[in-house]
Amino acid sequence: MALLSVRDLHTRYAVGRQVLRAVDGVSFDIEPGETVGLVGESGCGKSTLGKTVLRLVPSADGEIRLDGVNITRLGDRAMAPHRRRMQMIFQDPFGSLNPRQTIRTVLDTALKVHQQGNAGERARRLQEIIARVGLPADSPDRYPHEFSGGQRQRIGIARALVLHPALIVCDEPVSALDVSIQAQILNLLVDLKRDLGLSYLFISHDLSVVRYFADRVLVMYLGRIVESASHATLWRDPRHPYTKALFAAVPSTDPTHRRTAASIKGELTTDIASGCRFASRCPAATDRCRAEEPLLRTVGEGHHAACHYA
Template identity: 55%
Template structure:
């Protein structure tokens, strides 16, 4: 848990998708995209969410924002449960939650100018129109490193990094307290990634909002995050303060993720050998610990009992039977 006042609290969040087949579209299975995720994000904090493709990170993000309806669990924003609010009741709270999508071109309307894209939320929520809207949009453009005279340009007239800056300006337009960044730099060149990440950090320092930052690149996560949560097959398997997680990974999957990061020096000691095999199907997840099919430390207990997150240190939780007490997973 975070030591800062909680802005967002997620408890046992689940999202299951039915699998249908045949002419009658009968249900033949269930995809367990998110299967019992719990965490909190403090005020002004960045929580990094990492894991392999298909582990459920983006589904968690979309469920929190109610872009997809969760199957179970609860979502609390500023202490208020918004899990089951209707559209009308949820609308005022949407101003506090915004998202920056992965693809900065697909998430922008090609028929609208950049200024209209950024200003549209102001109109939708009745915050500004006419000249007041133009002034506000110009301010937002300057905040994200764009020129006000670019407000009349269309998305195809911008580079990838500039498009993502437009997406960030749109997210900022309503003054949110939480911004969900769903792999916001994975589609950008490395040099541009650094600029966008530094922009996000500067904006957070200025406005004190919180980030849920989803990414594959552990170096990016280490740079921007205060705490890091590791997901595997729809569940969080480890969550800790950033420095603690990178210096003292306790779950075998976290160790494997860190060991897979390329290093310039071939003599550098790896944390653990890379794991083998593929991620099991979320339609038919294995019993017990979902990672036991790829874990070299798996015991019989791992195959039949599902471990929950347990404290192994200050603000450090791990879901692994090998970490009971003070034991370490890595020999």
């Protein structure tokens, strides 16, 4: 049984008199111990999808199942035990921490809210998690501004781990860090996955990071998943023109790289026309693409793409 199962999920925002379909009919599963990467341009709905899965943003329609339990419409009291099972690491390691709280308060509050152990047990848990993420032993009595950016992200990881979750949504967890620090944080996440049996939904616009980190990759465009496959299959044989264009934008030492791959025309827009929502930017679009929206279909073993010509 899948740890997380999402079916036909929709999230909408009112923007003036218009409705923005940030997540528009997304379905996917995450198995125990699996890392699923979620990639796409800024504004395609990646972060909204992650927050909707965690019930931080209300969904308009669809179903979210955790451990087989439908949590989509659960009230706060019924949802509480499930919140312990899934946590989030945010993009901004400083903005996501309260500057007036010590690290002890940040971590201990989560344990108190969920009634996890007495004072002594909570103190031992804090020291255990501080050591596991590689922070100094005196960290609990210090404030966020006393740490470097990489250390603050380790605090964010500690906060996510303190309740023994099964699933962690990582929302661009290394994009605000220096490249050398990014590698340290990614290696820490890999070690934690191996040691604790964690599952990740790893959101990123950096394809090189996702290639290193993910078992399976979902490509998102304007609220929809347009391609999904194992990371090895996707890099070897991308089928959707948008995926190919994303790969073309990745810097490469190969002098033929940009000549042999298609590039993306225009800019991402929230105006969704009839037909394929990528048609206005696709170099291979036809009249069929502009008139008929393609469905996500199987194009190989474990490989799906929403393109008429995949």
